[in-house]
Amino acid sequence: MIRNLTNRIILIVVIVALALWIDLSSEVNIINPISNEPFFTRSVAPRLGLDLQGGLQVLLEADIPADQQIDSQSMEVAREIVQQRTDALGVSENAIQVAGDRRIVGEFPGLADTDSVLTTIQQTGLLEFVDTGDFAPEPGTILYTDYSPAGGQAELPPSGEVIYHTIMTGAELDAVTVGQDQLGANYVINFRLKSEGAQIFGAHTSANVGNVLTIVLDKQVISAPRINSAITGGEGTITGGFTYDSANAFAVQLRYGSLPVPLKIVETRIIGPTLGADSLNKSLIAGSIGMTIVALFMIIYYRLPGIVAVLSILIYAVITFAVFKWFHFTLTLPGVAGFLLSTGAALDANILIFERLKEELRSGKNLAQAVDQGWTRAWSSIRDSNLAAIITSLILFWFGSTFGATIVQGFSLTLALGVAISLFTAIYVTRTLLSLFLKIFKPQNFDRWFGI
Amino acid sequence: MIDILSKRYYYFLFSLLVIVPGLIFLAVDGLPLSIDFTGGSLFEIAFEEGKTIGTEGINAIYESVGIDDAQVTTTNNGSVLIRSSFLTEEARNQVVTAMEVESGGSVTVISFDSVGPTIGAQVASRAALAVGVAALGVVIYITLAFRKVENAFRYGVCAIIAMAHDVAVVFSVAGVGARFFEWQMDALFLTALLTVIGFSVQDKVVVFDRIRENANLLRRLEYETLVNHSIVQTLQRSINTQLMTVEFLLLALALFGGVTLQEFAVILLVGLLSGTYSSIFVAAPILVLWEKREWTTWFRRRPNP
Numbered sequence: 001m002i003r004n005l006t007n008r009i010i011l012i013v014v015i016v017a018l019a020l021w022i023d024l025s026s027e028v029n030i031i032n033p034i035s036n037e038p039f040f041t042r043s044v045a046p047r048l049g050l051d052l053q054g055g056l057q058v059l060l061e062a063d064i065p066a067d068q069q070i071d072s073q074s075m076e077v078a079r080e081i082v083q084q085r086t087d088a089l090g091v092s093e094n095a096i097q098v099a100g101d102r103r104i105v106g107e108f109p110g111l112a113d114t115d116s117v118l119t120t121i122q123q124t125g126l127l128e129f130v131d132t133g134d135f136a137p138e139p140g141t142i143l144y145t146d147y148s149p150a151g152g153q154a155e156l157p158p159s160g161e162v163i164y165h166t167i168m169t170g171a172e173l174d175a176v177t178v179g180q181d182q183l184g185a186n187y188v189i190n191f192r193l194k195s196e197g198a199q200i201f202g203a204h205t206s207a208n209v210g211n212v213l214t215i216v217l218d219k220q221v222i223s224a225p226r227i228n229s230a231i232t233g234g235e236g237t238i239t240g241g242f243t244y245d246s247a248n249a250f251a252v253q254l255r256y257g258s259l260p261v262p263l264k265i266v267e268t269r270i271i272g273p274t275l276g277a278d279s280l281n282k283s284l285i286a287g288s289i290g291m292t293i294v295a296l297f298m299i300i301y302y303r304l305p306g307i308v309a310v311l312s313i314l315i316y317a318v319i320t321f322a323v324f325k326w327f328h329f330t331l332t333l334p335g336v337a338g339f340l341l342s343t344g345a346a347l348d349a350n351i352l353i354f355e356r357l358k359e360e361l362r363s364g365k366n367l368a369q370a371v372d373q374g375w376t377r378a379w380s381s382i383r384d385s386n387l388a389a390i391i392t393s394l395i396l397f398w399f400g401s402t403f404g405a406t407i408v409q410g411f412s413l414t415l416a417l418g419v420a421i422s423l424f425t426a427i428y429v430t431r432t433l434l435s436l437f438l439k440i441f442k443p444q445n446f447d448r449w450f451g452i
Numbered sequence: 453m454i455d456i457l458s459k460r461y462y463y464f465l466f467s468l469l470v471i472v473p474g475l476i477f478l479a480v481d482g483l484p485l486s487i488d489f490t491g492g493s494l495f496e497i498a499f500e501e502g503k504t505i506g507t508e509g510i511n512a513i514y515e516s517v518g519i520d521d522a523q524v525t526t527t528n529n530g531s532v533l534i535r536s537s538f539l540t541e542e543a544r545n546q547v548v549t550a551m552e553v554e555s556g557g558s559v560t561v562i563s564f565d566s567v568g569p570t571i572g573a574q575v576a577s578r579a580a581l582a583v584g585v586a587a588l589g590v591v592i593y594i595t596l597a598f599r600k601v602e603n604a605f606r607y608g609v610c611a612i613i614a615m616a617h618d619v620a621v622v623f624s625v626a627g628v629g630a631r632f633f634e635w636q637m638d639a640l641f642l643t644a645l646l647t648v649i650g651f652s653v654q655d656k657v658v659v660f661d662r663i664r665e666n667a668n669l670l671r672r673l674e675y676e677t678l679v680n681h682s683i684v685q686t687l688q689r690s691i692n693t694q695l696m697t698v699e700f701l702l703l704a705l706a707l708f709g710g711v712t713l714q715e716f717a718v719i720l721l722v723g724l725l726s727g728t729y730s731s732i733f734v735a736a737p738i739l740v741l742w743e744k745r746e747w748t749t750w751f752r753r754r755p756n757p
Contacts, residue, residue, distance in 0.1 A: 061571065114561075118541050265541060266568035275562050282710035290704030294697045301692065333713055334643060337705060337720070341647065344698035345654075348689075351697070352658065355689045381661040384597050385654035391589050392650030396643065399582040411643050415650075 005439070008432040016315055019322035044325040048109060049332030049410060052280040054273035055109040056117060062102040063264040070102050074261050077249070079104050082121055082263075084218060095330075099401060104263065109330075114270055121265070127170025127254065131204070132214045136224040143216050167204050167213070172197025174234075176254045178247045181239060187247035189238040191254065198234025206230040215254075223250065283336045290340065294347065302354050304441070304449045308433045309350040316346050316425040320418055334411035342418020345389060349426030352378040358450060367438065375431060382426065389419050457680045460737035467617060467734060470726075474624025477631045484630035486638035489576040491569030493539035497548075498531045500557030510534060513550045517543040531562050539566050579642050583619075586646060587612060590653045597657070601664050606742055611656045614735035618652045619645065621726040625719055633715075640716045648723030655690070655731040662686050663739075675743045679736050687732070694728040 022028060022044050032039035050057055060082070062070050075098050082104060083096040099105045108117055130145050137143065147166035175192045193201055205213075205227050214224040225238050242250065295313070298306040320339065324331065357374035365373065393416035400409035443449035478484075487494055499505065505513075507524045514522035514536060522536040539547070544564065551559045591608040598604040622645050629635030662682035670678060699721060706717035741747075 059571065061568075115545065266571045268541060268544075268564060268566045270561055270564035272560065272562040279710045279713075282708055283705070283713060286704045286708035286710075286713075287701075289708060290701035293700050293704070297696045297700070301696075334640060334716070337709075337713060337716065340701045340705065341651075341698065341720075344693070344701055347697045348654075348693040351689050351692045355686075355692070359685070377665070380665075381658045384593075384661060385657040388590060388593060388653040388657055389650045391593060392586050392646055392653070395582055395586045395589065396646050399578060399646075411647075415647070 005432065005435055008428070009436060012315070012429055012432060016318060019318045022322040022325050023318060042326070046325055047328055047330045048276075048280070049330045049335065050107060050109050050269070050271050050276070051333040052276050052331060053110045054271045054276035055107065055111045056114045056271075057108075057267075057269040058106045058118065058121065058265055059099070059267035060104040060106065060121065060263040061266045063262040066102075070261055072098075072101065073249075075101070075104065078261050078263060081218070082106060084220065086117055086120060103266075107330075110273070118265070118268070121263070126218055127173075128166045128216045129168050129201075130164045130166050130214045130216050131208065132164050132212050132224065134211060136212045136226070137214060137221045139221050139223060141221045142219055143214065143221055145216065145219070164214070168197055168200050170254065172200070173254060176251045178244075178251050179237075186239065187242040187244055189242070189247055189251055189254070191236055191238070193234040193236075195234070198232075201234070201236075202230065202232035205236075206232065279333055283333055287336060287340060291343070294343075298347070298350075302351075302450070304437060304443065305350075305354045305357065305430075305434060308430055308437060309347065309354070311433055312350070312425045312429040313343060313346055315429055316343070316418075316422055319425070320414075320421050323417060323421070324414075329413060330410060332410035335414045338411040338414035339418055342415050342422055345386065345419050346422030346426055349378075349382045349386070349422060350430055352381055353426070353430070361450060367443075371431075371434065371438070375427070379427075382423070386419050386423055390416050393419070454684055455680060456683055456732065457676055457737055457740055460733075460741065463733035463737060467621075467730075471617070471620045471624045474627035475620065477627035478623060481627070481631060484626070484636045485576070486636035486641075487535075487565060487567045487572065488638045489572050489579070491538055491567050491572035493534075493536050493544075493564070493566040495534045495536070495539065495544070495547075495564050495566075496527070496531055496562040497534070497551070498560045498562055499551075499555050500559075503555040503557030504532075505551060505555050509554055510551070513547055513554065516550065517546050519543070538568055575639070582642075583646065583649070586649050587615060590615070590649070594653070594657065594660070598660065598664060601667060606739060607656075607660050610735045610738045610742070611653055611660075613738055614656060614730040615649055615652050617730045617734050618648055618723060618726045622648055622719060622723045625722045629715065629718070635715050641719060644716050644719040644723060647720060648727055651724055652727035652730065655694075655727050656735050658689065659683060659686050659731045659736060663736075676740045679740050683732050683736055690728050690732065694724060698724055 026043065026045040028040070028042045028044055029038055030040040031037070062075070062078075064070070079096055079098050083094075086094050086096065086106065086108070094106065094108045094111075096104060096106045106121065108114075111117060126147075128145055128147055130143060132143070144161050144163045145166045146163055147169065172194050173191060174194045174197075177190045179188055179190050180186065181188050209227050209230060211227055212224050213227050215222050223238070223240065225240055228239075238250075295310045298309050300306070302309065320342075323329075329335075353374045356378045357370050360370035360373045360377075361367070393412045396412035397409055397416065400412060441449070510524050510532070511522050514520070514534070517539075519536050519539065522534050525533045525535075527533055544566070548559055548561070591612055594611050595604050595608040598607045601607070626635060626637055626641060630637075659682060662685055663679055666673075666678055666682050666685075670681070673681070702717050702721040702724070706714055706721060709717055
């Protein structure tokens with residue numbers, strides 16, 4: 001039957017142990033035994049989708065004519081900006097993704113205050129020119145300034161942080177272009193200011209030659225050039241070792257305040273927290289009732305192999321859940337349905353094999369031959385049928401991802417993953433466990449042990 | 453051995469009886485497309501105990517923000533469901549504020565779905581494409597997987613006919629559901645439909661695979677007997693997999709899984725059942741019918757079966 005049974009069992013035990021470790025903890029830590037420092041850390045907290053814990057989903061679409069091409073880079077920049085803005089609101093676990101070539105989907109699970117997020121997303125970013133004296137902050141640093149957009153009180157920084165003075169905002173910019181310096185070696189940014197801005201800028205640069213003028217987008221430093229000379233004509237140049245790409249990216253940020261493409265909200269879904277919790281409980285109850293009935297059926301009908309199948313389904317569930325937690329896949333309600341269906345597919349593989357096994361036993365083969373034949377003969381059906389299921393799941397996933405229909409995505413992902421893992425458990429785990437059980441029990445009465 | 457195939461025309465009749473009524477409902481009532489495909493808003497709210505506003509009040513509030521097609525229904529658990537055309541974020545805020553003023557209590561948002569009109573149309577066309585691509589992918593796959601069998605192409609075509617049968621059954625169920633339970637075709641319906649397609653093919657492959665295997669072993673048998681043989685051999689598996697496991701799981705989901713998944717679970721339940729049924733009672737009989745070229749005798753006097 002199986003020659004290297006011990007090796008197989010060891011492998012299964014190791015996989016199940018690893019999976020259980022991930023299932024039962026919210027963080028995986030491996031500590032370096034010599035230095036006692038964490039060697040490897042990964043958070044494996046389960047992620048519940050909007051439909052299970054409530055929250056907000058918005059679909060944003062580039063607000064430009066449909067026949068106009070948008071390059072993927074600007075969509076990515078826009079995505080980053082939306083991400084930064086909503087991160088600043090202190091919303092945890094939000095996920096912002098580009099969906100297709102002109103849409104961005106944002107998900108905020110567990111969010112109660114949906115209004116503030118929606119307003120923030122639609123704002124155009126705030127570009128500020130800040131006087132930081134002699135200090136040149138690194139790009140990405142968060143600065144606190146004395147400017148507030150609504151004309152009200154500026155946000156108070158944590159104590160100990162310096163508040164810098166904002167000279168003017170991006171509203172004063174008239175035009176921004178990318179050019180090359182006289183030597184033609186480096187790219188530079190040329191800008192022109194509106195008349196009021198030109199005056200403010202002229203006065204400031206005349207008085208502060210040698211100081212740093214930091215450019216801040218949504219309170220985050222994007223560049224900190226030094227003032228080389230007074231700029232009084234309303235036109236100036238920013239140098240700083242730009243490449244062609246970085247100069248263009250920077251120009252885009254200056255030009256549009258922030259968003260490289262204007263965005264509008266085309267779809268909003270809000271799910272209240274009570275509805276989410278209710279769905280979670282009900283689907284869990286439904287799942288366990290269904291699974292219990294199915295397990296009972298398998299054991300009563302297939303006897304010994306039935307018990308093995310139920311065991312391998314449990315192993316399958318343990319592994320699938322671990323894969324979900326490890327890769328931070330979001331669990332959604334259709335995802336639960338997809339999981340149950342793929343459990344069906346996993347059982348189907350077992351049933352195909354067991355039916356074959358019984359047939360072979362009835363036709364008078366001995367046990368070892370019957371087990372071998374059961375697997376080899378059922379394999380082509382299992383392979384072809386599961387591949388067909390995976391093909392459809394992939395098409396569904398593609399459909400879901402172009403429209404930010406994360407519900408569809410979640411379903412197809414669980415289905416595909418479940419089918420793939422179920423192939424492993426049906427072919428490898430069930431067979432190994434069955435061989436082990438047969439070795440231990442040495443059944444003689446096929447009628448009783450196999451229910452033929 | 454049970455003779456399944458000889459009664460094939462009764463099975464076709466039975467399928468028609470299942471499919472036609474629902475399709476008539478769909479033809480009469482139109483496709484019950486949800487806002488996922490048509491665009492629009494679905495707003496579910498709950499008023500504070502004893503501080504509710506009537507349907508006219510809600511309609512008036514909606515009209516004040518320029519929307520005059522609001523339809524208000526009350527759900528079983530006392531919340532209010534309002535369907536309307538696309539509601540922007542500002543309009544929604546205005547509506548909630550106006551409702552709070554009018555009712556004198558707070559208004560809880562249970563759920564809010566709002567889909568812009570252009571996006572809905574795009575989803576609908578892309579969905580049709582997804583179904584088409586899935587069907588095509590499957591025919592190619594089956595033709596390839598059965599390339600060593602005589603007339604491999606027939607198996608692919610029969611799988612597609614049976615798949616079309618299952619899609620028709622799913623639509624029929626949706627039509628009946630729309631007429632009697634106010635069901636709608638939404639993104640989840642589409643998901644269910646595509647799943648039915650996937651599993652339907654899976655089922656056909658299992659039966660066809662048995663035919664493929666038997667064709668090598670039992671060369672002398674007549675084709676009809678061979679196919680009948682193969683069906684009977686896989687019958688136990690079909691019953692156990694579909695009825696006893698998958699259908700039980702879905703039934704549990706339909707009964708206890710809460711409103712969100714109920715419709716989805718029922719459609720999957722019927723669709724997957726149809727998938728199993730059609731492998732045995734549609735796809736296999738058509739294979740035989742094709743082999744015997746039975747259409748040549750359809751309009752003559754039927755020979756005794």
